[in-house]
Amino acid sequence: MRIEETAIPGVLVVTPELLPDERGRFYEQMRADKLEAVLGEPFVPRQISYSVSARNTLRGIHTVAIPPGQAKYVTCVRGALRDIVVDLRVGSPAFGKHHVTTLDADSGRSLHIPEGVGHGFLTLTDDACICYVMSTVYAPGTQIDIDPLDAALDLPWGFTEPPLMSPKDTSARSLAETVAAGVLPTWRGAGS
Structure with a gap:
């Protein structure tokens, strides 16, 4: 597998080596040892x-x-989906910056998203399914939601008609309002 760093510290694009044969194909979706070698910490x-x-x-x-x-x-x-991550770690050299990756079942490509980096996606196909492997279990009341259409972020979603969104996402605060609320994490250094 190929692991590429992005301009957002700790965000990694992982592209597996696809091994096709007459039956189909095989690939390693995730290897903790290879991921941890790049991260410098366990996942x-x-x-x-x-x-x-x-x-x-x-x-x-x-x-x-x-x-x-x-x-x-x-x-x-x-x-397939257009995946966008945004650095939400106050004090990070990439704070407020985003990275776009197309994730699709054919490529097997994945993203590692560190703590404090926001994540969202726009589906490009019907019945798109995304798998989340997470380092902690769901804890009610800890989720932070940012308006994905915040003009200050100017995220390149690329939709041509209004997207389907949950009430939670349509009512989410802007990045500036979230910063003012003091709920965002603080940058702790490379890979954090």
Whole structure:
């Protein structure tokens, strides 16, 4: 597998080596040893979740307060989606910056998203399914939601008609309002 660092510290794009034969194909979706060698710290899965969405569904931008914090390893296991991460760690050299990756079942590409980095996606196909491998279990009341359509973030979603969104996401605060509320995590250095 190929692991590429992005301009956002700790955000990694992981592309597996696909091994095709007459039966189909095989690939390693995640190797903790290889991921941890790049991260310099352990990634221990504590919860695995899935979401299935219709085409043109926009979910996010979401992160989790620290504590408890939550790193994620996300993979599109059916269909395709445009995945966007935003650095929400106050004081980070990439604070407020974003990275875009197309995740699709054909490539097997994944993203590692460290604690404090927000995550969202727009589905490009019907019945798109994303798998989240998370470092902590769900803790009610710790999720931080940022308006994915915040003009100050100017995220390149690329939709041509209004996306399907949950009431929670349509009513989420802007990045500036969230900063003012004092709930975002603080940058702790490279890979944090």
